[in-house]
Structure formats: C-alpha cells, structure tokens
Amino acid sequence: MEFTEFYQAERDRCLRAVLALVADRQLAEDLLSEAFTQAWMSWRKVQRHPMPRAWVVRTALNIRVSWWRRRRREVALSDACDVADVTGPAAGTDPGLLAVLRQLPQRQREVIAFRVFLDLDTEATAQALGMARGTVTAHLSRAVSTLRGQLVTEQHQEGEA
Numbered sequence: 001m002e003f004t005e006f007y008q009a010e011r012d013r014c015l016r017a018v019l020a021l022v023a024d025r026q027l028a029e030d031l032l033s034e035a036f037t038q039a040w041m042s043w044r045k046v047q048r049h050p051m052p053r054a055w056v057v058r059t060a061l062n063i064r065v066s067w068w069r070r071r072r073r074e075v076a077l078s079d080a081c082d083v084a085d086v087t088g089p090a091a092g093t094d095p096g097l098l099a100v101l102r103q104l105p106q107r108q109r110e111v112i113a114f115r116v117f118l119d120l121d122t123e124a125t126a127q128a129l130g131m132a133r134g135t136v137t138a139h140l141s142r143a144v145s146t147l148r149g150q151l152v153t154e155q156h157q158e159g160e161a
Contacts, residue, residue: 001047003039003040003043003047006039006047006052007036007040010052010053010056011032011036013053013117013118013119014032014035014036014053014056014057014060014118015028015029015032016093016113016117017057017113017114017117017118018031018032018057018060018061018113019093019098020093020098020101020109020112020113020117021061021064021106021109021110021113022064023098023102027064028060031060031061031063031064031067032056032060034059034060034063035056035057035059035060035063036056038059039052039055039056039059050124050127051120051124051127051128053118054114054118054120054124054125054127054128055128057113057114057118057128058128058129061110097151100147100150100151101147103146103150104143104146104147107129107131107139108139108140108142108143108146109143110129110139111125111129111136111139111140111143112140112143112147114128114129115136115140122136122137122140
C-alpha cells in the first residue's frame with residue numbers, strides 16, 4: 001500500500017482515536033499531522049509494521065507526552081489543565097460520548113481508543129500499548145462498565161424529562 005492510500009483510508013479513524021484521548025480537536029489534528037509526517041518519512045518501516053494505524057496513533061500520543069514535558073518546563077500547570085473542551089465534534093463521533101470518555105482514567109481511554117476506534121483485537125492493543133493482554137481486558141471491562149453506567153443513567157434521565 002502506498003502512503004497516500006494509507007493516509008486517506010486511515011486518517012479519520014486515527015483522528016477519532018486520538019481525539020478520544022486528548023479531547024482538544026486542534027491538538028489532536030496537530031499531533032496526528034506530526035505522526036503522519038513521521039510515518040511518511042519512515043514509510044518503508046511503517047508499512048511493514050503489523051498495525052500501521054496503531055503505530056500512527058501511538059506516535060501521536062508519544063508526541064503529546066513530549067509536548068507536555070516541554071510545556072511543563074515552560075509554564076506551571078494548574079489543577080484544571082488536564083483537558084480542554086472539544087472545539088468541534090469528530091466526524092461520526094457523538095460529542096456526548098466523547099465527554100463521557102474523557103471522564104475515564106487515561107489507560108482506560110487508551111484501551112477504548114485502540115480497541116473501538118482503531119478496531120484492534122486484544123493482542124494488537126496489548127502490543128501497541130505495551131501492556132499484558134489481561135491488563136487490556138481489565139481496563140476494557142472497567143471502561144465499558146463505567147460507560148454503560150453513565151450512558152444508561154443519562155438516557156434514563158432524558159426519558160424522564
């Protein structure tokens with residue numbers, strides 16, 4: 001597969017995964033652009049990777065960590081600096097769902113992003129995130145339970161109104 005085909009086929013899926021993790025659409029797009037640039041520069045290696053779209057998302061998250069480390073040295077962080085509001089919904093993603101996802105712990109959000117948004121199996125998710133299969137399963141179970149509880153409660157409350 002050529003890089004252009006890969007980019008066109010996977011950009012939206014990768015954007016939804018990164019957006020679920022960083023919450024700020026502009027930042028997600030910037031991170032993803034940088035990750036796709038790195039993928040393009042290393043395309044021979046990336047195209048042979050067993051999960052190229054996971055490589056791109058993981059790279060975007062690594063760029064985010066590097067960005068936060070640089071930024072932490074530049075300004076003091078406030079307590080409410082974790083995530084910003086989404087400036088616009090991701091294509092095909094419910095803003096309410098993204099809001100609920102942002103309430104999950106970071107590792108649970110990562111597992112949801114890789115398993116749901118990137119459609120990877122447990123083994124591929126474990127490899128991409130550098131954790132054991134059982135850990136992926138545990139995080140996924142906890143996240144789904146939390147999401148189910150919050151979403152069902154919200155739908156029930158809307159039905160009563």
